[in-house]
Amino acid sequence: MQSIAGIYFSHIYPPMKPKRRTTIYDIAEKLNITASSVSRALNNRSHVNPATKELILKTAAELNYKRNVLASNLRMGKTKTIGVIVPRINQNFFSNVIVGIEEATYQKGYNLIICQSNELHEREVQCINTLIHQHVDCIIISLCVNGNDHSHLQYAIDHGIQLIQFDRVADELETLKVINDNEQASMEAITHLIEQGYKRIALLEGPQNLNIFVQRKSGYLKALNKFNIPIENELIIENAWTKELGAEATRKLLSLPNPPDAIFASTSDFSALGVLEVANAMHIKVPSQLGICGYANEPFTEITTPSITTIDQFSIYMGKTIANLYFQENENKEVAITPKTISIKPKLIIRSSTNKKGVKE
Amino acid sequence: MQSIAGIYFSHIYPPMKPKRRTTIYDIAEKLNITASSVSRALNNRSHVNPATKELILKTAAELNYKRNVLASNLRMGKTKTIGVIVPRINQNFFSNVIVGIEEATYQKGYNLIICQSNELHEREVQCINTLIHQHVDCIIISLCVNGNDHSHLQYAIDHGIQLIQFDRVADELETLKVINDNEQASMEAITHLIEQGYKRIALLEGPQNLNIFVQRKSGYLKALNKFNIPIENELIIENAWTKELGAEATRKLLSLPNPPDAIFASTSDFSALGVLEVANAMHIKVPSQLGICGYANEPFTEITTPSITTIDQFSIYMGKTIANLYFQENENKEVAITPKTISIKPKLIIRSSTNKKGVKE
DNA sequence: TTGTATGCGTTATCAC
DNA sequence: GTGATAACGCATACAA
Numbered sequence: 001m002q003s004i005a006g007i008y009f010s011h012i013y014p015p016m017k018p019k020r021r022t023t024i025y026d027i028a029e030k031l032n033i034t035a036s037s038v039s040r041a042l043n044n045r046s047h048v049n050p051a052t053k054e055l056i057l058k059t060a061a062e063l064n065y066k067r068n069v070l071a072s073n074l075r076m077g078k079t080k081t082i083g084v085i086v087p088r089i090n091q092n093f094f095s096n097v098i099v100g101i102e103e104a105t106y107q108k109g110y111n112l113i114i115c116q117s118n119e120l121h122e123r124e125v126q127c128i129n130t131l132i133h134q135h136v137d138c139i140i141i142s143l144c145v146n147g148n149d150h151s152h153l154q155y156a157i158d159h160g161i162q163l164i165q166f167d168r169v170a171d172e173l174e175t176l177k178v179i180n181d182n183e184q185a186s187m188e189a190i191t192h193l194i195e196q197g198y199k200r201i202a203l204l205e206g207p208q209n210l211n212i213f214v215q216r217k218s219g220y221l222k223a224l225n226k227f228n229i230p231i232e233n234e235l236i237i238e239n240a241w242t243k244e245l246g247a248e249a250t251r252k253l254l255s256l257p258n259p260p261d262a263i264f265a266s267t268s269d270f271s272a273l274g275v276l277e278v279a280n281a282m283h284i285k286v287p288s289q290l291g292i293c294g295y296a297n298e299p300f301t302e303i304t305t306p307s308i309t310t311i312d313q314f315s316i317y318m319g320k321t322i323a324n325l326y327f328q329e330n331e332n333k334e335v336a337i338t339p340k341t342i343s344i345k346p347k348l349i350i351r352s353s354t355n356k357k358g359v360k361e
Numbered sequence: 362m363q364s365i366a367g368i369y370f371s372h373i374y375p376p377m378k379p380k381r382r383t384t385i386y387d388i389a390e391k392l393n394i395t396a397s398s399v400s401r402a403l404n405n406r407s408h409v410n411p412a413t414k415e416l417i418l419k420t421a422a423e424l425n426y427k428r429n430v431l432a433s434n435l436r437m438g439k440t441k442t443i444g445v446i447v448p449r450i451n452q453n454f455f456s457n458v459i460v461g462i463e464e465a466t467y468q469k470g471y472n473l474i475i476c477q478s479n480e481l482h483e484r485e486v487q488c489i490n491t492l493i494h495q496h497v498d499c500i501i502i503s504l505c506v507n508g509n510d511h512s513h514l515q516y517a518i519d520h521g522i523q524l525i526q527f528d529r530v531a532d533e534l535e536t537l538k539v540i541n542d543n544e545q546a547s548m549e550a551i552t553h554l555i556e557q558g559y560k561r562i563a564l565l566e567g568p569q570n571l572n573i574f575v576q577r578k579s580g581y582l583k584a585l586n587k588f589n590i591p592i593e594n595e596l597i598i599e600n601a602w603t604k605e606l607g608a609e610a611t612r613k614l615l616s617l618p619n620p621p622d623a624i625f626a627s628t629s630d631f632s633a634l635g636v637l638e639v640a641n642a643m644h645i646k647v648p649s650q651l652g653i654c655g656y657a658n659e660p661f662t663e664i665t666t667p668s669i670t671t672i673d674q675f676s677i678y679m680g681k682t683i684a685n686l687y688f689q690e691n692e693n694k695e696v697a698i699t700p701k702t703i704s705i706k707p708k709l710i711i712r713s714s715t716n717k718k719g720v721k722e
Numbered sequence: 723t724t725g726t727a728t729g730c731g732t733t734a735t736c737a738c
Numbered sequence: 739g740t741g742a743t744a745a746c747g748c749a750t751a752c753a754a
Contacts, residue, residue, distance in 0.1 A: 021520075023747055034725055039749055046750095049723060070440070070496055071747030074431040074730050089463070090456040099451050102477065111495060114475050116463065134472060135431055159382075273664060303634060305666040384731060395741050400733060410739060432731030435746050 022063040030059055042067070073135070081111045082326070083131035085141040087119045087168075092298050093315050094142065097166065100319020101140065108327065110137075121147030128152045131161070138162040138326050143170060145207050162330065166322055167313075168210050176329060177341040178322045182212050185311045185346040186219025187226075189264055189293050192309075192348060194227050196356040198262035198291045201229075202253050204240035204275070206267040213241075216266040216295070235260050241267035246274025254282065254290075262291035262354070269294035269301050272308050276353065280305075292353040306352030313346045383424040391420055403428070434496070442472045443687070444492035446502040448480045448529075453659050454676050455503065458527065461680020462501065469688065471498075482508030489513045492522070499523040499687050504531060506568050523691065527683055528674075529571050537690060538702040539683045543573050546672045546707040547580025548587075550625055550654050553670075553709060555588050557717040559623035559652045562590075563614050565601035565636070567628040574602075577627040577656070596621050602628035607635025615643065615651075623652035623715070630655035630662050633669050637714065641666075653714040667713030674707045 024038040031038075033052065041048045041056040048056075059065075073079045082105055086094040102112055113134060117124035124144050131139050132155070139156050141163070150170045157163050157175070166178040193201050203220045206213030217236075224231055234256060240249040246265055253260055265272035272294030276286060284290050286306055294301055297312035321342055385399040392399075394413065402409045402417040409417075420426075434440045443466055447455040463473055474495060478485035485505050492500050493516070500517055502524070511531045518524050518536070527539040554562050564581045567574030578597075585592055595617060601610040607626055614621055626633035633655030637647060645651050647667055655662055658673035682703055 021747095024749095025747080035747085036726080036749075037724060039747095040724085043749080047723060052723085066494055068435075068496075068747050069494060070431065070435040070438075071730090072749080074429075074435050074732090074746090075748045075750090077431075077730075079431070090453065090460050092451065095451040095456050098475075099477070102450070102475075109491075111474050111491070113472050114459075114463075116460070130470075130472070133427055133430060135429075277664075300661040300664060303638075303661055304664055382731095386731080396731085397733080397742080398740060400731095401740085404733080406733085408739060413739085429731050432746090433733080435730090435748090436732045436734085438746075 021068065022065045023068065024065075026063060027056060027059050027065060030063075031055060077135070078137055079111075079135045080109060081113060081134065081136045082138045082140060082323075083113045083115065083127075083134070083136040085115045085117055085124060085127045085131070085139065087117050087142065087144045089114060089116045093167075093296050093313060096315035097142075097319040097322070100316040100321075101323045102319070103316075104320045104323030104327075117144040119144045119146060121149070125152045128156050132156055132159050136161060137330075138164065140164045140166065140322055140326075142166050143168040143210070145210055148209055162326060164322055164326060166318065168212055171211055174340075176325055178318060178325060179341065179343050180212070180313050180318075180346050181343050182215035182346070183219040183222070185295075185348065186216040186264075186266060187223040188219075188348045189266075189295075189309075189311060190220055190223035191227075192350065193262045193264065193291055193293065193354060194223070194229070196262075196287075196291060196354055198354075198356065199229075200232075200235065200258070200260040201262045201264060201291075202235040202237065202260035204237050204246055204249050204263060204265045204267055204271050206241040207239055213267065220264060220266065240265070241271055243270040243274040243277075246271030247278045248274075250275045250278040254278070254284070261289070262293070264293045266295055269296045269298040269308060269310055271295075272310065272353075273300070273304065276304060276308065287352060287354050287356045291356060297349055301349075301351065304353075306355075309351045309354040310349050311346045312349050314344055318344055382429065383426045384429065385426070387424060388417060388420050388426060391424075392416060438496070439498055440472075440496045441470060442474060442495065442497045443499045443501060443684075444474045444476065444488075444495070444497040446476045446478055446485060446488045446492070446500065448478050448503065448505045450475060450477045454528075454657050454674060457676035458503075458680040458683070461677040461682075462684045463680070464677075465681045465684030465688075478505040480505045480507060482510070486513045489517050493517055493520050497522060498691075499525065501525045501527065501683055501687075503527050504529040504571070506571055509570055523687060525683055525687060527679065529573055532572055535701075537686055539679060539686060540702065540704050541573070541674050541679075541707050542704050543576035543707070544580040544583070546656075546709065547577040547625075547627060548584040549709045550627075550656075550670075550672060551581055551584035552588075553711065554623045554625065554652055554654060554715060555584070555590070557623075557648075557652060557715055559715075559717065560590075561593075561596065561619070561621040562623045562625060562652075563596040563598065563621035565598050565607055565610050565624065565626045565628055565632050567602040568600060574628065581625060581627065601626070602632055604631045604635040604638075607632030608639045609635075611636045611639040615639070615645070622650070623654070625654045627656055630657045630659040630669060630671055633671065633714075634661070634665065637665060637669065648714050648717045652717060658710055662710075662712065665714075670712045670715040671710050672707045673710050675705055679705055 024035045027038045028035045038056050040046055041053040115127035117127055139161055150173055153173055164176040169177050205217050208214055237249040240246050263275050265275055272292055275292050279286050279290050286292055294308050294310040297310045301308035301310045385396045388399045389396045399417050401407055402414040476488035478488055482505055500522055511534055514534055525537040530538050530540055566578050569575055598610040601607050624636050626636055633653055636653050640647050640651050647653055655669050655671040658671045662669035662671045
């Protein structure tokens with residue numbers, strides 16, 4: 001084996017010529033019956049003579065028959081394929097949702113086509129077109145941050161594709177939806193901070209064209225109102241939803257004449273991590289001098305020093321819920337009323353970064 | 362909108378009846394020509410009158426024609442679909458490889474079907490069968506830890522499916538491969554530890570039926586030999602490839618009469634994290650009393666206290682390389698000799714956990 | 723219960 | 739250069 005710059009050449013092997021797959025005609029021929037009978041037997045359609053049916057199944061197994069999905073799809077106009085569009089595949093929340101979807105759909109023999117929009121509206125439109133093109137039976141989507149135009153989603157629906165939105169949804173579009181109760185989670189987080197004795201709580205908010213960030217902000221405002229704490233605009237920082245932006249926002253907040261004593265990074269744990277790193281660099285003690293709460297329960301929040309309080313979204317469960325919603329909606333056709341929106345209640349995970357009172361966890 | 366236990370019912374909307382998609386017959390009829398001409402024009406096959414061709418393309422655009430891939434696939438016996446099988450989707454290395462594959466294949470109009478084996482051989486076999494069933498053109502796979510039987514891979518090849526193995530590969534199977542130079546990376550890591558002044562370096566090794574773990578161990582042994590350091594079996598811990606097992610191994614190692622002063626968690630960063638947590642809990646100073654090196658450059662290694670030295674595998678680049686290897690192999694049919702194995706050299710990322718000499722990073 | 727005939731939409735092979 | 743026709747493999751309406 002010779003090698004050039006880390007690239008190895010092995011000997012050339014001839015391409016195998018693929019064996020021809022057995023078809024229902026092969027089975028029919030062998031049994032001296034017609035292909036339609038074979039098809040019927042294989043699909044449990046109408047009534048086939050139990051004896052011949054058994055014979056058919058037996059020879060099908062013998063000949064290692066596998067239904068040609070390409071032909072079947074063409075004939076049926078269905079593909080048993082579900083398209084999933086997420087902003088980023090390699091983000092914990094989304095990859096976990098995909099895992100959940102996969103677990104539930106796998107058992108039913110469905111396939112998944114995964115696409116990522118990279119947070120770009122244009123790319124999202126392309127993904128939709130690809131999936132329509134592929135004749136998927138269902139599209140599961142969490143919207144990207146850019147763009148308020150949802151005509152591409154309507155376009156998919158017009159093609160007879162079942163659309164399910166999750167997490168980042170367009171409220172005005174009437175589709176199946178699986179969401180988190182962001183407002184409630186947000187309120188709980190703020191309530192927890194107040195109960196820990198924090199007085200001036202800042203909010204890092206995300207792009208307000210995404211409903212999830214609107215809801216999280218709303219929860220923040222409601223909680224403050226409930227406890228009669230005045231809302232101060234200087235404590236609300238727009239568009240701080242990456243680690244870098246979170247860090248930047250923190251530097252700004254901590255240099256205020258009257259700085260906050262807690263920061264709720266409602267956008268993500270990455271943002272919260274930015275907060276923590278700045279605090280550590282400035283030798284500001286967390287949680288005694290500054291409380292920090294993130295969102296999403298990314299795995300790393302458990303291993304930072306100190307560990308970060310955050311909100312778990314039950315992402316894998318969410319994925320399963322989405323898939324089951326699809327099956328429920330499409331199998332139980334007799335049921336007139338099915339739930340159109342399922343809301344999952346997230347859970348506040350209290351860790352060291354907000355444990356001001358030093359209570360044993 | 363009424364609500365029951367977090368499930369909301371909205372009003373019922375009627376299912377849209379999907380519009381019929383336009384076919385080449387529609388175009389042909391409109392232009393008073395035959396479908397075959399339309400097909401030829403659309404596919405640039407043989408010679409079509411430039412004038413009619415332009416007319417065809419124009420009306421195709423007008424009627425919003427989209428090729429029916431189901432029919433095309435059936436006719437062509439190709440699907441322009443690539444199946445990817447990984448042990449776990451939500452593991453950073455794998456999700457990044459998928460991102461890389463996706464980026465490269467997306468541009469070429471290919472689709473991805475993602476499957477995860479969950480580290481179970483049985484499930485891996487199922488995945489292969491599913492993908493064969495779906496008539497994918499190519500299967501990209503990284504093997505699960507269990508099982509030495511690779512007949513299912515051969516089975517896919519026999520079906521005329523291009524097989525590409527990456528990272529965890531079966532050496533004896535002659536397929537396209539994209540791998541890391543694990544041995545080299547391992548040697549570099551150990552060399553670095555020795556240069557930092559560590560004398561007794563322990564190894565956490567992974568299941569030895571996976572070639573990557575064999576190679577990493579081999580690199581460890583070779584490096585020690587090179588520096589004339591005796592190999593001590595009590596410093597080599599088998600099967601320590603999760604955080605928990607890494608922690609357990611560390612407790613065992615540190616309770617030895619003559620404990621190690623460095624631990625190379627060759628299996629993963631998760632394992633290294635287990636080491637770090639035990640060290641922190643036992644108030645053993647890292648890196649001065651114990652050096653720690655992981656593998657994979659998981660994002661969290663940067664944010665632990667102290668940050669963890671590790672090895673970057675260029676996962677996204679690896680994904681792109683895999684995809685391009687496929688295209689190269691299948692497009693340039695005239696090229697007789699193409700590289701069969703591409704080896705990517707990983708990079709040692711030196712961080713605080715091994716910086717014993719206190720050199721400024 | 724089974725066979726016959728047809729169509730799903732496309733592409734390839736022939737003729738002309 | 740273009741048209742007619744067959745074939746990919748399956749599933750179903752209808753006839754027997």
